[in-house]
Amino acid sequence: MAEIRDIKLPMTEEDVKSLKLGEMITVSGLLFTGRSRLHIRAIEDNIYPPIDYEKINCFFHVGPVMRQEEDGEWKVVSCEPTSSIRFERYGADVVRKFKLRTLIGKTTMGPATAQALKEVGGIYLSKIGLSGNALKDQVKKVHDVYFLDELGKTECTWIYEVDHFGPFFVAMDSEGNNYFEDLAKEAESKMPEIEKDLGIPAGYDYTEVNAK
Amino acid sequence: MIRRETIVEAMYNAIRLGATKMPPDIRRALQNALKEETDPMAVKHLEVSLQNADMSEKGNGLVCADTGFPMYFIHAGAKTQLEGGFGILKECAEEATARATAECFLRPTMVHPLTRKNPGNNVGPGMPKIEVVFDRDDDSLEILAAPKGGGSEIFGTFYRMMFPADGEAGIKKFVIECIKDACYAGKVCPPAIIGVGIGGTADLCMSMAKKAALLRPIGKKHTDPEAARLEKELYEASRKLGIGPMGSRGINAVLAVNVDVAVTHTAALPVAVNAQCMVGRRWIAKIDGNGNIDYTGEME
Numbered sequence: 435m436a437e438i439r440d441i442k443l444p445m446t447e448e449d450v451k452s453l454k455l456g457e458m459i460t461v462s463g464l465l466f467t468g469r470s471r472l473h474i475r476a477i478e479d480n481i482y483p484p485i486d487y488e489k490i491n492c493f494f495h496v497g498p499v500m501r502q503e504e505d506g507e508w509k510v511v512s513c514e515p516t517s518s519i520r521f522e523r524y525g526a527d528v529v530r531k532f533k534l535r536t537l538i539g540k541t542t543m544g545p546a547t548a549q550a551l552k553e554v555g556g557i558y559l560s561k562i563g564l565s566g567n568a569l570k571d572q573v574k575k576v577h578d579v580y581f582l583d584e585l586g587k588t589e590c591t592w593i594y595e596v597d598h599f600g601p602f603f604v605a606m607d608s609e610g611n612n613y614f615e616d617l618a619k620e621a622e623s624k625m626p627e628i629e630k631d632l633g634i635p636a637g638y639d640y641t642e643v644n645a646k
Numbered sequence: 647m648i649r650r651e652t653i654v655e656a657m658y659n660a661i662r663l664g665a666t667k668m669p670p671d672i673r674r675a676l677q678n679a680l681k682e683e684t685d686p687m688a689v690k691h692l693e694v695s696l697q698n699a700d701m702s703e704k705g706n707g708l709v710c711a712d713t714g715f716p717m718y719f720i721h722a723g724a725k726t727q728l729e730g731g732f733g734i735l736k737e738c739a740e741e742a743t744a745r746a747t748a749e750c751f752l753r754p755t756m757v758h759p760l761t762r763k764n765p766g767n768n769v770g771p772g773m774p775k776i777e778v779v780f781d782r783d784d785d786s787l788e789i790l791a792a793p794k795g796g797g798s799e800i801f802g803t804f805y806r807m808m809f810p811a812d813g814e815a816g817i818k819k820f821v822i823e824c825i826k827d828a829c830y831a832g833k834v835c836p837p838a839i840i841g842v843g844i845g846g847t848a849d850l851c852m853s854m855a856k857k858a859a860l861l862r863p864i865g866k867k868h869t870d871p872e873a874a875r876l877e878k879e880l881y882e883a884s885r886k887l888g889i890g891p892m893g894s895r896g897i898n899a900v901l902a903v904n905v906d907v908a909v910t911h912t913a914a915l916p917v918a919v920n921a922q923c924m925v926g927r928r929w930i931a932k933i934d935g936n937g938n939i940d941y942t943g944e945m946e
Contacts, residue, residue: 456687496711497711497712497755498753499708499711499713499750499753500750511707511708511711512702512708512710512711514710514711516796517796517800517801520800540797541830541831541832541833541893560831561892562687562690562694562892563690563692563693563694563695563698563891563892564698564710564835564924564925565694565697565698566698566707566708566711567698567701567705567707568697568701570707586764586766587753587754587766588753588754588764589764603687605831614830614831614893617888617889617893617895620888620895621826621887621888622826624886624887624888625826627886628883628886628887629819629822631886632819632879632880633814633815633818634815634818634819635815638815638816638819640808640816640820641811641812643809
């Protein structure tokens, strides 16, 4: 397999354009974390971490396990990307609001976020396997934390400095293409044959008991 | 008489070991899956996940950061006696869960469903979940701790009340569509273990699906030949979807399809599906009547 490229954060438009669907990369630099609560509050309540989103422009979808050492320093115990598709209701608005070029998570996102990424020149990176232990070692420093008291350790926003963080793969490129949607179409096309092998009659439907 | 502190210790260690170790049967199954996959991405997903499990085992890290829903499945015997009676099992589970959370073996993940408030210790109404069955004839207490990740529970839970006329075709259509949807984009972290409940009441049906996914060793088939036949047919069908590890191009969307059945209403055909993720976390603490604890990841 070809050597895995490391891309510096924040990504430039050129970086984003050079990334191919399915390509594996690592990233180095600053990122911020968040999950459902950040998405909902940023859009519904206009409450979000007061950071410079031009500099800290990579949104890592994660609820890490964090431990506070005796000297007060925070350490990452494990960080496993969480399922981004859950955030699709607010995903596009968040990408536009902060002009995010890099999203990192698990699974994928939907067509609305794909459109927003296309507009701002952004990509979506999805995780490879379960790798929370390797990823935690690639977090070199925990710079800051926002809304810890309000949201707790899992939903609050952490600012990480990461080095050769990953690998992740490009699951959505800046042209609106989605690795998983292509795969889903392939799986769907196999269903008639699979159903036939299982002895399910063609055109089979469940008994309908409700008014149409 | 088994002492209260022994029960808490056993529960704490079982959930801690569950969160930090991959069960041996799951590891073997993932290694076999790795031999079968050819797509570079599918291979990488499995290699990385197995390395991750090695790292957590060596460094006391976590097999997955989403330690999810804390659950304890307990077996007791006809002669089992607990200090304080069986009513203490709930508070023992709460104490063990809170301790494992404070020590960062569990992530504080359980929140109130309406206020979304997080108490920070994974303890609240209904959680940790405990279930006790009295199916032994000795004086032992066996505790299986299963921290179940959100991905598999959130994206891998399906239920449909069908009717006798919907037949076996309906069951198969429902299950294979559930597998396809659950594994899309790696939502349930495939290769998944798919539990299928058929029959019973709605809650029993789902409970059977969950236990079939969580509590059966990989490779063990149902003793009912009809259920075992369905398991085999659905497993083989899942391998033709073209979906592999973490939703990549591949063969192993699932490691096993485990069916369980219960008698049901003559008018009904309830079917439930519950998925377990590829790390299949569970660990067992066996306490004998003298309070000796033995821990194992091997299921019988």
